[in-house]
Amino acid sequence: MPIVPMLRLRSSPQNRLIRRLLFATIFFLLNAHLFIYFLHSPNEGASDDLASLWDYNPAVTVPRVHGIGKVYIAANHWISGKILKPYWINGLLMLIQQLGPENVFVSIYENGSWDETPAMLRELDQELGRMGVERRVLIEAITHREQVAEVVAQGDDKPGWVMTSRGKKELRRIPMLAKLRNRLLEPLEELQRQGKGNFDRILFMNDVVFTAEDVITLLRTRDGNYSAACSVDFNKPQYYYDTFALRDVYGQEAASQRFPFFASGESRNAMMRGDPVPVQSCWNGIVAFDAAPFTRQQKPLRFRGIDDSLSVLHLEGSECCLIHADNTGGFRSLQRSGVWMNPLVRVGYNFPAYRYQRIHMYQWPEYFISIPVRIGTSLIGLPWRNRKVGKRLASWRKETGGDEKGDFCLVDEMHVLVENGWKHV
Incomplete structure (x- = not known):
């Protein structure tokens, strides 16, 4: 066919209309989440309906749940006041009512918060004591700045110091986070020395909005057959948060922060069905572990960062991902295996994100949003592997x-501590 007629055909009014409709459709699909959010965002009445989920009453006898066993609950807190009341504290107390105070140990570590977090945790400590819960609620007055200065004073020849692109030695963030998480496990070591460390699950909880029902569902993932089971966390109503730690069953990063998150394969298929999702790593706000690897007499499982000599190549890995990489072989109980993300347990770093997920989870807006995500990630081959790594x-x-x-x-990043937090370099 001659070139000129072809050009005329492509420029015909009909084809221009088709192209415009196609572009409009693609634009709508890619931004459908915005339309759906505004059309279906919960009203104030929905907030009132959900408020009862955190209605803690110490005088009420709550039916116990069975088959979960003893749970060691661990949580780091820093400037968490907006989440602690009423969501986190009441959620925890209601969870303990259902598990039974005699079946839990609570380990909380806080340092340097300048909001109401320390005062709220002291009140929680008193209530846990009234309930008869064994616990350690450790509140240290040292600030983040003082904590960094204390490590700096020890000299930059110690582990954790690396030369950065800014031409100076700086202190890495991940080894410090690993140290803080390991502090939560100090009471576990003492309990073991006393012969009282027979726990079935280790439950790590971030400063997220959750309910007792959420955690019970998580603990019962696959009828307890897991090495680790994670929730799904959200900082915005439709965008999951923990991209640093989540890896699909093939070890790849998630393809999108929007549902169904994963590229094609076992992880995406399970997510679409609402079944436990097989992954290599996750944390996502709340994670339950089989306790056996943490209570082994020989080389108990603990958090760590990657080697400094590897980090200096501008590589980093989350301590919340590395813990799964280390949880293999002899560490794992024979009857419990696999890392799983439970898509029915969704938590939020704020109430609007939690509320949206609770109301719209596996409803038609979520499936509708999944259409452009699935098409787009397949067309452009997400996730892309970083060959530099x-x-x-x-x-x-x-x-x-x-x-x-x-x-x-591993990711192509470097995180260092600064006086008021941390930054990428």
Whole structure:
């Protein structure tokens, strides 16, 4: 066919109309979440209906749940006042009512908050004592700035210090976070020395909005057959949050922060069905572990960061991902296996995000939103692997003879501590 007629055909009014309709359809699908959010955002009445979920009453006898066993509950808090009351504290107390005070130990660590967090946790400590709950609620007055200064004073030749692109040695963030999470496990070690460390689950909880029902559902994931089971966390109504730690069953990062999150394969299929999602790693606000790896006499499972010599190549891995990489082989109970994300347990770092997910979970807006996500991620082949990460890791292995089991956790980032928090460099 001659070139000129082809150009005329492509520029015909009918084809221009088709193209415009196609572009409009694509634009609508890609932004459908905005339309749906405004059309179906819950009203104030919905907030009132959900408020009863955190209606803690110590005088009421609550039916116990069975088959979960003893649970060691661990939580770090820093400037969490907006979440603690009424959501986090009441959610925890109502959870303990259902599990039974004699079946839990609570370990909380807080340091340097400048809001109401310390006062709220002291009130919680008193209520836990009234309930007869064994616990350690450790509140330290040291601020983040003082904590960093204390480590700096020890000298920059210690582990955790690396030369950064800013031309100076700086203190890495992840090893510090690993240390703080391990502090939550100090009472567990003492309980073991006393012969009282026979726990079935270790439950780590971030400063998120949750209900007792959510946690019970999480603990019962796959009838308890898991090495770890995670919730799904949201900071915005339709965008899941923990991209740093979540890896699908193939060890890949999520393809999108919107439902169904994963590229094609086992993880996406399970997510679409509402079944427990097989993954290699997750944290996502709340995570329940089989306790056995943490209570082994030999090499108990603990949090860590990657080696400094690997980090200096501008690589980093979340301690919440590396813990799963280390939780293999002899650490794992024979009757419990696999890391799973429970799509029916969704938590939020604020109430609007939690409310939206609770109301719209597996409703038609969510499935509608999934259409452009599934099409788009397939068309452009998300998630894209960062080849730089693999090359740097291979070079490090060759030069040092070292190894990193959590290679799927690595990202092309470097995090360092600063006086008021942390930053990318």
